[in-house]
Amino acid sequence: MRNKKLVNYAKYGYLFSIPFILAFCIFTLYPVVYTFVIGFTDLKGLANTDWGILPFKDPKTGEAWYIFKNFKEVLGSQTFAKAFRNTWIIWIMNFIPQITFGLLFTAWFTDRRSKVKGQGLFKILFYMPNIITAATIAMLFNVMFQFPKGPVNDLMGGIAKLFGHTREPYQYLLKEWPVKGIIAFIQFFQWYGHTMVNLIAGVIGISPEIFEAAEIDGANRVQTFFRITIPCIRQILLFVLVTALIGGLNMFDVPQQFINTQADNAGLTTNMYIRNQAFSGSYLYNRAAAASVILFLVIVFFSMILFFIMRDKDEARLKKLRKQELKAAKKGF
């Protein structure tokens, strides 16, 4: 009886999914497939219609695996290596303080004994940079670090004067590590509040009885935090880590607006490299596509980890039970 009814309505399941599937195929699936294919071709130059898949063997030397030429070129490129390395370095420089302060504020704002007043306002303030256009913030920081007269140089000079020193203005935007550091700081500035809000939500979800029991057993703040809070929000911590990592690997707006390719590519990220290959200079679509595929595979690898974390365990168990029931019912008849 129950099954019959469900079969009746199944067609609406398909019907209501059609818009999504259509848009998905056009704007996601097709681009993915196209980009993959282009990675194996000789497509370059604007408005080029005379292109094809690379032969398996090099037509001149007869060397095998010629079809992977673009990938070899990307992986052998010093600029790509630098961009990939920069992306990871900047991400790590931003993520460590981000998670540290995220956890610190979480511990403080959820502490049962301190009951920090005005924490609602603090949360709202800390989260604010996250909704502001990244490009604008990056540009703003660029102007703030100008040489020789910029807000930061002026402030530092003023502080030095207070202590009776003189300080020469510093060329922040020409040096490799200050550039990387500032980009990492902008990312931190935009995301620590977001991380904190996510973690606080996780802690609020923990049953208060656990904390009460810990208190009765005489656990102090630090013990409670590391032995109870952290293990209880393990899933959310992983979620934050993986989403931050995927976002970090795709870093584009901030370094692009902040420094572009200046300071000897100190802020060049993988996505900037792809854009520069494909949409400027000699329009090397094939090489950009190969670089995209490489980045894509790295992201898929980490997405799969996330997928594994977020799968609904209760639902999986229920489904298994239902299947078993069905089987038992069939056997019964």
Place this chain on the structure above:
Amino acid sequence: MADVSKSSIERSDKVLRVIIYIVSIFFSILTLFPFFLMFINATRSSAEIQRYAVSFISEHPIQNLQRNWAVFNGKDFHPATGFLNSFIISTGATILNVYFSSLTAYAISAYEWKFRDTFNAIIMAIMMIPGTVTMIGFYQAVYKLGLTNKLSMLILPAIAAPMTVFFMRQYLQATLSMEIVQSARIDGAGEFRIFNQIVIPLMKPAIATQAIFGYVASWNQLFTPLILLTNKKKATLPMMVDLLNGDIYRTEFGSIYLGLSITVLPLIIVYAFLSRYIVEGVALGGVKS
């Protein structure tokens, strides 16, 4: 003995509380300072800024504001056009995003159909793959559809937003009872009508949350429009920021600050009204532990 340890705990509580306030206030200042500086310097002349870049007050705010604004004229920076384009894109994309994500989520949670689980798994799997890495293919798709340099190419992809579908599905699973749907069916309502008149109102809180985030994300995107919109009349507000980066503004710092302020102002106004819902909404989007 017990009294001593109790008072020492109280003292350490007090010390901790002071530390918490100091650090929190420091971070609040750190957050507000760049924006504060930006708004103040927007009302200062480039000469004033060159003399001393950090100030709490402008000498002739109105005059300077007018002068800084005048610098935009004759250059490609047209905030009104950028604002309008961003507004059209974000509004269109948000409406499509929340409506079709709700519809898709409803299709997955309310009906049992053959490929439902596969479909759901695909949505989960692609959720995290951002469009930026497949830009070359996206460009080709847009070109084949004849949508190059049209705003709709930034609006239509919002129909398929896996992240929102995932969120909506979580929400529906917690709130939708099939009894309501069944009784509506008995009353003779069609499936599509049930969705529009019963399920959509039921999902209002989730829709509000996702609409805010969708709007902000759409408003702030730079990568796609920067590459695909080459017609200057179609430039979005974040693309205007990119223009400020050019050489023509090299020494016009007052105008740069003003331009940046213009791109931020709408967001700050929206945030002032909706911040509570936004901060709560972030928490809703996370995983259940």
